[in-house]
Every structure is written in structure tokens, then in C-alpha cells.
Amino acid sequence: MQLDINGRSYTVAAAPETALLWVLRNELNLTGTKYGCGEGECGACTVLLDGVARHACLTPAAEAKGKKITTIEGLAQGEKLHPLQQAFLQEGAWQCGYCTPGMILRAAALLRNTPHPSEEEIVAAMNGNICRCGTYPRIVAAIQRAAREA
Ligand code: FES
Ligand code: FES
Structure with a gap:
């Protein structure tokens, strides 16, 4: 599966139903996205999909396909903080x-x-x-x- 994360295209091997949180953290080492409750109750795992805030713990990776995924690692522009x-x-x-x-x-x-x-x-x-x-x-x-x- 191809995912567009922070302006870069990644090929990931995870099963489509794997939570985006685990793809980001475990497969791509983008550990800025945090695991709190795993149940959509705390917001620690919030990422943007096409600019819309989503809980990565509840979002199957396949749902993020074709969307622009933004994590905290992708918010700054080079050295310039958001x-x-x-x-x-x-x-x-x-x-x-x-x-x-x-x-x-x-x-x-x-x-x-x-x-x-x-x-x-x-x-x-x-x-x-x-x-x-x-x-x-x-x-x-x-x-x-x-x-x-x-
Ligand atoms: S980890 Fe708590 S809402 Fe996702
Ligand atoms: S949980 Fe410690 S700063 Fe918010």
C-alpha cells in the first residue's frame, strides 16, 4: 500500500485494516504520533487526513490511502516551525x-x-x-x- 505522509510517498507492508497509528509508529518510526487509549478517547494519536483531524488509533491504514497524511513530524517547513x-x-x-x-x-x-x-x-x-x-x-x-x- 502507498501512503502519502508529510509530502513523501511511503510503501508500507501492513495489512489494510492495521490502525494507521501502528503503521506510523512501528513500520515508519514516526513516533511523534502517540498511543494513549487506543479507543478514540484521548486524542494523543491525532493526525490530519487532507487537513481533517482523525484518531490514528481508530483509522485503518487503508482509509488513509489517497489522502494527504500529516503528522507532527511534517508540520514544520524545514527549519521554520509551524x-x-x-x-x-x-x-x-x-x-x-x-x-x-x-x-x-x-x-x-x-x-x-x-x-x-x-x-x-x-x-x-x-x-x-x-x-x-x-x-x-x-x-x-x-x-x-x-x-x-x-
Ligand atoms: S490513542 Fe487515544 S484517541 Fe487514539
Ligand atoms: S499530558 Fe503532559 S503535557 Fe499534556
């Missing part, structure tokens, strides 16, 4: 960082459709992504900063 990555850094929007890739990709999907979201819209959009360290206020501040500065 505005959300920059804003998360500036706001110190993490503690352990485990939720951060999924948070940033979920926020990227939000800003793609709603470039200047209200605080309520941010909270609603990010609702399915869990941060066990409780850095939610800083995450919201980082998304607001990225929206301002993008």
Missing part, C-alpha cells in the same frame, strides 16, 4: 509533552477552518484531546497566540 509549534513553545503549553503532538494537530485543523476562533470555539474544538498534566489554559493561550500571529 505557527502553532512556535506558539506552544512561547506559551510553555506542556508539561510532559505527551499530548502535545495531538493537541497541535487538532488545533491546526481548527485554525484551518476557523482562523480566528473565540475561546469557546477553541475549548469546544479541543474537547476530545486530554492533557493529563492539566496545561489546558496554556494550550488555549497558545492557540490564541498562533491565531493572532499566523
Whole structure:
């Protein structure tokens, strides 16, 4: 199966029903996409398929065929961080960082459709992504900063 990930084409050997999460992590060593619950409840595994946020733990690899897959490794442009990555850094929007890739990709999907979201819209959009360290206020501040500065 051919998958288009972060602008590069990969040939993968996994069975079509294998979760995209395991293809990314185990076959391609793209370990920025995290395993949290494996049940669509935490958002740690969030990736973008054609710009839409999806849980990689619940997405069969075959469903991602023909779509542009973006993981956290593909968000920066060379040395230039994505505005959300920059804003998360500036706001110190993490503690352990485990939720951060999924948070940033979920926020990227939000800003793609709603470039200047209200605080309520941010909270609603990010609702399915869990941060066990409780850095939610800083995450919201980082998304607001990225929206301002993008
Ligand atoms: S690991 Fe996919 S939602 Fe938790
Ligand atoms: S920073 Fe630790 S889970 Fe979010």
C-alpha cells in the first residue's frame, strides 16, 4: 500500500485494516504520533487526513490511502516551525509533552477552518484531546497566540 505522509510517498507492508497509528509508529518510526487509549478517547494519536483531524488509533491504514497524511513530524517547513509549534513553545503549553503532538494537530485543523476562533470555539474544538498534566489554559493561550500571529 502507498501512503502519502508529510509530502513523501511511503510503501508500507501492513495489512489494510492495521490502525494507521501502528503503521506510523512501528513500520515508519514516526513516533511523534502517540498511543494513549487506543479507543478514540484521548486524542494523543491525532493526525490530519487532507487537513481533517482523525484518531490514528481508530483509522485503518487503508482509509488513509489517497489522502494527504500529516503528522507532527511534517508540520514544520524545514527549519521554520509551524505557527502553532512556535506558539506552544512561547506559551510553555506542556508539561510532559505527551499530548502535545495531538493537541497541535487538532488545533491546526481548527485554525484551518476557523482562523480566528473565540475561546469557546477553541475549548469546544479541543474537547476530545486530554492533557493529563492539566496545561489546558496554556494550550488555549497558545492557540490564541498562533491565531493572532499566523
Ligand atoms: S490513542 Fe487514539 S484517541 Fe487515544
Ligand atoms: S503535557 Fe503532559 S499530558 Fe499534556
